[in-house]
Amino acid sequence: xxxxxxxEIKNLVTAFQTEAGTIRAVEDVxxxxxxxxxxxLVGESGCGKSVTSLSIxxxxxxxxxxxxxxxxxxxxxxLLKLPxxxxxxxxxxxxxxxxxxxxxxxxxVHRIGKQIGExxxxxxxxxxxxxxxxxxxxxxxxxxxxxxxxxxxxxxHQLSGGMRQRVMIAIALACxxxxxxxxxxTTALDVTIQAQILELMKSLQTASGMAIIFIxxxxxxxxxxxxxxxxMYAGKIAEKAPVCDLFQSPKHPYTQGLLSAIPKLENPPKxxxxxxxxxxxxxxxxxxxxxxxxxxxxxEAPCQSQSPLLEKVNxxxxxxxxxxxxx
Amino acid sequence: MTSxxxxxxxxxxxxxxxxxxxxxxxxxxxxxxxxxRIIAQARQMNMSExxxxxxxxxxxxxxxxPDQIEELKKFYGFDKPILISYLDWLGKILVLDLGVSTxxxxxxxxxxxxxxxxxxxxxxxxxxxxxxVCIPLGVLKAIKHKSFIDSTSSIIVLIGYALPGxxxxxxxxxxxxxQWDWFPLGGFISEDFEDLTLAEQIWDVIHHSVLPLIAYMxxxxxxxxxxxxxxxxxxxxSDYIRxxxxxxxxxxxxxxxxxxxNSLIPLATHFGNxxxxxxxxxxxxxxxxxxxxxxxxxxxxxxxxxxxxxxxVLVITSILGLLGNILSDxxxxxxxxxxxxx
Numbered sequence: 001x002x003x004x005x006x007x008e009i010k011n012l013v014t015a016f017q018t019e020a021g022t023i024r025a026v027e028d029v030x031x032x033x034x035x036x037x038x039x040x041l042v043g044e045s046g047c048g049k050s051v052t053s054l055s056i057x058x059x060x061x062x063x064x065x066x067x068x069x070x071x072x073x074x075x076x077x078x079l080l081k082l083p084x085x086x087x088x089x090x091x092x093x094x095x096x097x098x099x100x101x102x103x104x105x106x107x108x109v110h111r112i113g114k115q116i117g118e119x120x121x122x123x124x125x126x127x128x129x130x131x132x133x134x135x136x137x138x139x140x141x142x143x144x145x146x147x148x149x150x151x152x153x154x155x156x157h158q159l160s161g162g163m164r165q166r167v168m169i170a171i172a173l174a175c176x177x178x179x180x181x182x183x184x185x186t187t188a189l190d191v192t193i194q195a196q197i198l199e200l201m202k203s204l205q206t207a208s209g210m211a212i213i214f215i216x217x218x219x220x221x222x223x224x225x226x227x228x229x230x231x232m233y234a235g236k237i238a239e240k241a242p243v244c245d246l247f248q249s250p251k252h253p254y255t256q257g258l259l260s261a262i263p264k265l266e267n268p269p270k271x272x273x274x275x276x277x278x279x280x281x282x283x284x285x286x287x288x289x290x291x292x293x294x295x296x297x298x299x300e301a302p303c304q305s306q307s308p309l310l311e312k313v314n315x316x317x318x319x320x321x322x323x324x325x326x327x
Numbered sequence: 328m329t330s331x332x333x334x335x336x337x338x339x340x341x342x343x344x345x346x347x348x349x350x351x352x353x354x355x356x357x358x359x360x361x362x363x364r365i366i367a368q369a370r371q372m373n374m375s376e377x378x379x380x381x382x383x384x385x386x387x388x389x390x391x392x393p394d395q396i397e398e399l400k401k402f403y404g405f406d407k408p409i410l411i412s413y414l415d416w417l418g419k420i421l422v423l424d425l426g427v428s429t430x431x432x433x434x435x436x437x438x439x440x441x442x443x444x445x446x447x448x449x450x451x452x453x454x455x456x457x458x459x460v461c462i463p464l465g466v467l468k469a470i471k472h473k474s475f476i477d478s479t480s481s482i483i484v485l486i487g488y489a490l491p492g493x494x495x496x497x498x499x500x501x502x503x504x505x506q507w508d509w510f511p512l513g514g515f516i517s518e519d520f521e522d523l524t525l526a527e528q529i530w531d532v533i534h535h536s537v538l539p540l541i542a543y544m545x546x547x548x549x550x551x552x553x554x555x556x557x558x559x560x561x562x563x564x565s566d567y568i569r570x571x572x573x574x575x576x577x578x579x580x581x582x583x584x585x586x587x588x589n590s591l592i593p594l595a596t597h598f599g600n601x602x603x604x605x606x607x608x609x610x611x612x613x614x615x616x617x618x619x620x621x622x623x624x625x626x627x628x629x630x631x632x633x634x635x636x637x638x639x640v641l642v643i644t645s646i647l648g649l650l651g652n653i654l655s656d657x658x659x660x661x662x663x664x665x666x667x668x669x
Contacts, residue, residue: 088575104567105567109588
């Protein structure tokens, strides 16, 4: 398959200045996104998945967050080296982003229409106000908001959470981006709305052919929407594989743990749930060697001294574990 | 919305009645008053004439006969119970008759009317200038948080906040006005004001008001500036600013198009109160700069127990305060669409 690589992240390292010192929230992360593909970034809280996405958008909180090294190549152009004003043309135009919390992600004092229209005004300055208004209504219709002519005049507080996330998607997709970064877009919504939003994103993707980077901690969502999955642990990639491979033959003990922690319907009732013992290591003082060692049942001597590298299982499946062949 | 404001306006009435009834009662209960003043005056007159009439009157408790005192009480309405005389007073207020000063024997309204332009000038100019300084300064401090400008302006603003206005007034009076002769020593306008051209008149007013305005405002910057800075910083860290930047806005436009209006909401709640607060003036600053405003008038009347003026000033300031509150509500509704009054 001659799929075109759209976005390539190479050896990304992102650090945060804290009062206690510098911590590396993302270390040596590389993956690529092909046209029309959906990549899932999965991992528990603090594993660096959101920081990775914010680094791509260069939206890290200033002045604490800083990209130390690496490249983010969009059509072979390094976004990290772009001047600020050129980056503004990328954001919202070629790469858009939606966030976890739809309740606070919209400006409370501006009308919905104005907030969608702003994206058009920024990236398609040739459009006049009437066209922008019509297009905004059209966007609301596309994301499945009933009575868009009326909603466009309303303020965010007049909409429900699901509606607001749809508005966020409308804003993000207004300028037909090549890539949509969705940072836990369904986490704050209840399950039925989650399903609707996922369905909506999938159908919009089919219609527009955009790529999606989907960040979540919900493996169920990953299985539903993603083509490829990147599992992150403590700032590093643990495993990277096509979604079927990952669910059928997970190689990393962490991925295996995550998958076995999902309760299954065929399990006998009132059974103790599977967990991964222990907690994520403190990024301030990481252990030497593998970062997963203190929670890993396969830990051996080399795990404590040598950091595992991302090894090739096959042409599409990569894992970062010393003992993946044995387990 | 209209019905809400009509309701608010109607609520002014009971509040106003409450304020005035309490103050009216206090003026009746505290010792001293116009009758005591007249007695004291009469005693003084007796003392100066004492050489001829002998020492007998000095031993009297009062230089006036009980009949005369009774007559005076009747004249000032002290013969009636508090509530009745309050209602009498209120009845006159309704036809805009604030009574007659017990010191100057002039109608109270005439006296207040003379001072009102001066107070209104200082009140309005102070409010406008405070907002004009505090909003841009707060924005600058929020954007340049922890920079040199931020820290120095904080120090200056906080020193201003810590200094009482009248101390600043005295310092300004002693050096820039008296020693260096940069500004007039006080007053609202020059004596030859009538003979000046319009441009000169405007300059004259400004020249006279620079120092008092500094003294009035210097303490007021801190609250508003920090309120602006802190709310703006809160909003800059909020999710919708990230959304705006993710949309492709520059940081600067995100600040001014998105965060700014949200940050004005808490400031808007103060607007009406501020304007009425400054209008009432500060008698100490008025005293230092010899400005004939409401603050000084109210204070002197209180010292001299000139109750009609005290109550008259109270009527003006409390109505302004109550209307100021409604104005604040209106300002909030103006900037925040979530606020609905029904």
